[in-house]
Amino acid sequence: MFDTDRWKEIVTSLTRNKVRTIVTAFGVFWGILMLVIMLGSGKGLQNGMFYILGDFATNSLFIWTQPTTEPYKGLPKNRQWYFNNEDTKALRENIPEIAIVAPRVEAPTGNQLVVYKKNNGSFAINGDYPETNRLDPVTILEGRFINYLDLIEKRKVVVIGTRVKEQLFAPDENALGKYIQISGMYFQVVGVFKSKHTQDWGRYQNESIFMPFTTLQKAYNLGNIVFYYGIMIKPEYHVADVEKKVRQLLASRHNVSPTDNMAFGSQNIEEEFKRMNSVFIGIRFLTWFVGILTLFAGVVGVSNIMLVIIRERTKEIGIQRALGATPFNILSQIIFESIILTFLAGLIGMVLGIGIIQGVDTILQYTVNPDNAYFLNPEVDMQAVVSAFILLVVAGAIAGSLPAWHAIRIKPVDALRTEI
DSSP states (O other), rough: OOOOOHHHHHHHHHHHTHHHHHHHHHHHHHHHHHHHHHHHHHHHHHHEEEEEHHHHTTTTEEEOOOOOSSBOOOOOOOOOOEEEEEHHHHHHHHHHHHHEEEEEOOTTSSSSSEEEEEEEEEEEEEEOOOTOOOOOEEEEEEOOOHHHHHHHHHHEEEHHHHHHHHHHOTTTTTTTOOOOOOTTTEEEEEEEEEEEEOOHHHHHTTTTTEEHHHHHOOOOOOTTTTTTEEEEOTSSSHHHHHHHHHHHHHHHHOOTTOGGGGGGGEEEEHHHHHHHHHHHHHHHHHHHHHHHHHHHHHHHHHHHHHHHHHHHTHHHHHHHTTOOHHHHHHHHHHHHHHHHHHHHHHHHHHHHHHHHHHHHHHHHHHHHHHHSOOOOOOOOOOHHHHHHHHHHHHHHHHHHHHHHHHHTSOOOOHHHHOOO
């Protein structure tokens, strides 16, 4: 089956009409090329979107207050209300499914003027607990994050974002230990951080300043007000189920109607990630669906060309049968021709597709800032691509077997009578 004469016959058969063979092979080549490129592009889009989201704890939620929309217990609707420090304790003690409660307050009038020597800028000021850096972690480049001793002693210390440091300090100046002025009050810099997010949220964090939660409450005379909570749920529970308990508890503590869902604003990070994963599962399904249809069209083309080739070689097949060629010899030769055509076209398409994806990845690494990109690190799942390639070759064998069975059913006498 693999002798020199057999190979010569295969080459002669496939090159007898070069244009027809190339056009047929192009269908297979294009199908697997598109499949590889679509798989790599989908992965690049997924990497970019999850890079933007950063390292948010997926089993977490953020919840804040909004004006009430229903009157309740003699209180009018459109009532503005706030969480407080006692709510923090109540959440920890009454909802065992909660792993972390991280309250936050912000400077009440928006961005604040921050001054260091002759430099100044307007930045967001956030009062946080140490647990904040577990819910939405930042990268500490210098120094440290807020700790519990800062909270207990209401220390006037801050952790500043990279853009804050760039704007206030000289490029080679060490910010740690220096005092910056915020709204007329002096605070010592104990850390410098960089956001793990990109786009708008990443820019916002890098232009922000963290200070101890209790310090900000005192500095801005906020009493015991809490602006919103970041809450991490224990892994064995669903965030949506715990969120209902959180809303019920807080609503009862502040005389908010239990049916007034608009009195709360919230973001369920678990649901956000599920929704994102569902989108990319759909993209992968569509990629495989379109890719397989394209490959199928190429395989049908191979089957058609083999039928044409057999029709042209009917008399030749009759001579081979008359000289003693067995049906298996004829069958194996035709199937092998189909396999070779499919294999070579598919291999070229697969290698070229992988090369294109790797080339795009290299270009992006040198030309695109990840912090401003939605498309990053396109990559090919080699196991999936190789599996598709093997499936393609098997389909090519099947495509060749149908014309082959037709060929061996022709009687030698009838084949010899055929006019070419």
